[in-house]
Amino acid sequence: MKLHEYQSKQIFARYGIPIPKGKVTAAASEAKEIAKELGGRVVIKAQVLVGGRGKAGGIKVAKDPDEAELFATQILSMEIKGLPVRKVLVDEAASIEQEIYLGITNDRAAKRPVIMASAAGGVEIEEVAKTDPDKIIKLHINPLLGIKDYQTRDIAAGIDLPREYWKQFGDILKALWQVYNDNDATLAEINPLVISKDKRLVALDGKMLIDDNALFRHSDLANVRDTDEDAPSEIEARKYGLTFIKLDGNIGCMVNGAGLAMASMDILKFFGGDPANFLDIGGGAGADKVAAAMRIILSDPNVKAILFNIFGGITRCDEVARGILTAIAEVQPKVPMVVRLVGTNAKEGRAMLANANMITAETLADAAQKAVAAAKGAQA
Ligand code: GDP
Ligand code: MN
Secondary structure, three states: EEEHHHHHHHHHHHOOOOOOOOOEEEOHHHHHHHHHHHHHOOEEOOOOOOOOOOOOEEEEEEEOHHHHHHHHHHHOEEEEEEEEEEEEEEOOOOOEEEEEEEEEEEEEEOOEEEEEOOOOOOOOOHHHHHHHHHEEEEEEEOOOOOOOOHHHHHHHHHHOHHHHHHHHHHHHHHHHHHHHHOOOEEEEEEEEEEEEEOOOOOEEEOOEEEOHHHHHOOOHHOOOOOOOOOOOHHHHHHHOOEEEEOOOOOOOEEEEOOOHHHHHHHHHHHOOOOOOEEEOOOOOOOHHHHHHHHHHHOOOOOOOEEEEEEEEEEOOHHHHHHHHHHHHHOOOOOOOOEEEEOOOOOOHHHHHHHOOOOEEOHHHHHHHHHHHHHHHHHOO
C-alpha cells in the first residue's frame, strides 16, 4: 500500500525527522487560509500516489496567499498520470541549498534492507540511477542490529555531506530506519532531503510503501488507504479477503492457494491461453466468498471462460460447489466454465455441480486445455 506524501511526512515527524510546517486540504480557499497562517510563501503540492509530480506541474511555489489559492485551484483540477488530484498539501516554502536523496528499501537478493543515498537528489534521481549509478551509494542493514553511528558517518562521507550536518543526518537516518522497521514498510524515502539556506536538514518530500501482508498489525494505516489508483475489482476483492490481481487475458481463474493459482496461470499460458486474473480464494473459503469471487471475475468484460481449480484440503469442495451454485443463480454467467475439484469432499462437490452445465476436468492439464478451448470457442 502506498501512502501519500503528507501521510508519510506525518509519520516521519512522529519519529523526529524535521518536516516543513504545513496542512493538507481539498479546498483552494482553505489553501489560502493555510498560506496566511504559515506566513505567505508556500509550496502547493498535489497529493496523488504517483512519482514525478514536480515534472507534471503538480508542485508550485506561491509567493503569497492569493497565489496559493490560484495554484491550489489549478492543481486540484489536474489529473496526474491518470489520477485525479483530490487534495493538496500546503507547506511552508523552503529555500534550498542542496537536494539529497535518502531511502531505505528491501534488497530481496541480499535478504536485507538497504540504505540508498545520493548527493544528487531531487526530481532527476531516476536519471542518475540510470546514467550515473556510482552517484548512489548503498549500505545494507542488519535488521537485528539496526543502524550504527559508523554507518551513518560512512554514508554522510560517501555523499560528501559537509561535516557540520553529520549529526543531524545521522539522527534522520536512524529515525528513517525506525519508521521503516516499525511500520513494516517496503520503502521509506525522502527525496529531496534538503540542506536549507538556514543550514538545516529538512525532509521536503516523503514516500512510503507498506507491506500489505503486514497491514493486519497496523490498523491505523489500513484505514488511510487511498483506493483511487486501484482497479475497482481489486477493491471489492479486498473487502472479502480475496487475493485478487486483475490481468489482461480472457480466462478468469478461481483457485485456492497462491502456489496453485500461479501453477494454474502457468499451465494456461503453456496451452496457449491467457489468464484474466490471479485469484486466490484462500484456505477454507465458504460459499459467500466463492460467490463474491465469481461476481468479481465476471465483472471483467474480457472474461470469455472461467477455470475453477480447487484443491480441497482445509477448503471443502462441497462448500466451493455451493458457492459456485449461489453465484451462478445470482449472476447467471454466459461464459463456459471449467471445473476441477480434487481433495476433501470432491465427490460431494462434483455431484452438486452435475446439473450446473459445467465442463468437468480431472487433471490440471486437462482443465487448462478445456479452459483454453472454451475461451477460444466463446470468442469465435
Ligand atoms: P515529486 O516531483 O513528486 O518527487 O515532488 P517533490 O516533493 O520531491 O518536489 C519536486 C521538486 O520541487 C523538489 O525536488 C524541489 O526541487 C521542488 N520543491 C519542493 N518543495 C519546495 C519548496 O518548498 N521550495 C522550493 N524552492 N522548491 C521546492
Ligand atoms: Mn520527490
